[in-house]
Amino acid sequence: MNDPEPLILPTLTEGAELVGEFKGSGYRQPPQLVRLPNRQLVQLPPLLFSVAKALHDHRHLAADPHAALAEVADAVTAEANARISTEQVLFLIDRKLAPLGVTTYSNGTAPSLAKADTFLALRFRTAVFPATATWFLSGLFAWLFKPAVLLPSITMVAAAEVWLVATQPMGEALNNAIRTPTSILFVLALTVLSCVFHEIGHASACRYSGVRPGVMGCGIYVVWPAFYTDITDSYRLGRGGRLRTDLGGVYFNGIFLIALAVLYALTGYDPLLVAVVAVNLEIIQQLLPTLRFDGYYIISDLVGIPDLFKYMRPILRRTLLRRPAEERLNALKRWPQIVVTVWVLTVIPALAFQLGLIAIKVPDLILANWQRAQNLALSAQAGAGPLELLAGTLQLILLTLPLLGLALLTYWMLRWLTSKIIKIPTPQQA
Template sequence: MGEFAGSGYRRPPRLVYRFDGQVIQLPDLLYETAKALERHQGEAVKSGNSRDLLDRVAQEVTRATGRTFSAEHVAFVLDRKLAPLGITTRSDGTLAGFTKAAHPFLGLRHRTAVVSEKGSWFLAGLFAWLFQPVLVLLIVSAFLAAEIWLFSTHNASYAMIAVMSDPSGVLVMLGLALASAAFHEIGHAAACRYGGVRPGGMGCGLYLVWPAFYTDVTNSYRLDRIGRLRTVLGGVYFNSLFILGLIALYLADPSPVVLAAIMLVNLEMLQQLLPTLRFDGYYIISDLVGIPDLFKYIGPILRRNILRRPPEERLKALKRWPQVVVTVWVLAVLPALALQLGLIAFRIPQMAVAAWNTAHRLFTDATASSTPVLSTAAACVQILFLLLSLAGILLMLWYLGNAVVQLIRKRFSRRADLAEVSRHGSP
């Protein structure tokens, strides 16, 4: 993939895209070896001479680094460094076992592709032209003007309350919100293609316990900072396009269902822009500072700023201003998230009782309705969202609690090892 453009590191890392979709950072020597191997591998397959391949790679790495390398050196790098990472085979062509990267903290799980890479490329091509700067300016301006007019002249909260008592209205509103979420993902793919790189597949997965759509835009790491930001913001940009379409529909037929759907999509956009969890807002900060994973800096920053320990190598590897931004992010977001989760944990019993009462009322109203089938379907959907919210909160608390327990165990284990060494001493 090349050098990470707009990187927040003092020494920009070189990125390699592994066959399973994992992006791996490599030092210069390993990157040049992998690059040379990829370039000459086709010739080696035709000739069937692996020794010739190693010689060619050694010559190219020598030219690239200014240091002398032989075929034996290249074989060592392949066998001991690159093959264990799953990037290449060993020098004899055999596969090495490698450990996959740990699942990102609070990341999307159990992903299933629904649209192939080819289909994603096709969908992206239908809408990529919408990212021309003049069009973006016009559409965003129209969106802001339409939003100001709509919410200053109409009571969206009243429309939402009215729709929640109408089973068919609930289903239509949720269907429109679901369509907006899907269009959001097309926005990411279209922005990726507009930048000149190929988006991956599109599908759905579980974020904690909530179903969520996703688009694989790993290739956006090939873009500069502006290109990556455009890819991230492409989702909410397409949400704004969807809202403009809903406003046009509302002007033609002023239905409270459409107005409630507009409000719900706006809430989706606000949620996506939150910088706490792995929503678009988090990736906006990540791309601004040029650091792919902010969560792994929480520990080093807390140890430096709270425990007053010397900065670790991981922090020293960052440029000055990314260090400042990430520190502000950690010290602002972490207490807010902890306070929010603490209040939620304290109110879980009340929330469970309220959810039970709401579910009971929904089923009672559904059975007494003149359209019991439709009312029951709407009640089931609303109850499912209630249960998912409770389950998501409990699962998030479990993840955070487990992370704290593991941190405490590691700390006490390290202290025990140090105590054991000091007790026995050295001969």
């Protein structure tokens, strides 16, 4: 006979951290949160969280696993108001917690951390600044969230917008800027700088609220380059703190806009006005709730539901196909259900409308791309300077990205609709 495997006291996965109750959640039973080593958040029901917490609290008894598990079972019993045996504790660990990556298995095996396949998520992430650098940068600007600074700053942003948009020659500045390669590159550089400052705004809001921001970096969103800041720890905050973090980026765009207005007032340099237009377009884009921009996360934190997209399927099946409500939908409180239903039934037509607008422009975009490519080739043959060639190349890339984005979004949406909602049967199933 084979000897039974030795029992090893399971522990939290190295690097995992217990966050606690999801404050201001939209669930009937607020879930408990655990942050995995890859900074992914896992939602646990109270019983599983009690087991994980008891294991962590009794880790000092690892030398005697049986005694430790008895202590864990007693602690969970007291928390759950129902008798939980050591065998049940081991079952919950090996069948529930370890597969999620929260704890090790009872034989000491470390769990594998599966990467979440989140719909329309940022991909190919690369950290540029470590958490220590983000902490330093956020400390330089966190004071901007003090009420004595915040309210005057918002007033100044509004005043700058009125002055720039209502009184300054935006169209003329744009026409002048696109004719000069140095102006184009200057505006692009300011736009990138504004995006970076936007991310510092999220990190600074985190620090002001009392939690630590993570790394800052860049990745690809659909086909567009994008910056990101890891603000996972904002889930330790209540609804107000999370909303401050969501809006911190747009607020810092406003601060950046004030700086552009001051520079333009001092110099009268037209490309600064074009940069103002670019920053305003960035703000509008970030507030759109259709994709995973800031507007999406604002709605998400208002209703207290971390991932709105995963409720598309149950809401569409209930609304369009008249199917009974799924368990995950019934787990939501009444008013979050209403808000998420309105969001789903609004965002799908809105996203389709946005894709349709781009689709209508496809012939013009293809023609513009072809003309831009021809002009770039002619400029290269004529011995154009490196700045002119660089500006032309960047313009060609920016004109091509919407076409690639349209193709990918259409493909993903059709695949998602057929696999998640319609569920076309395979020949074997038919």
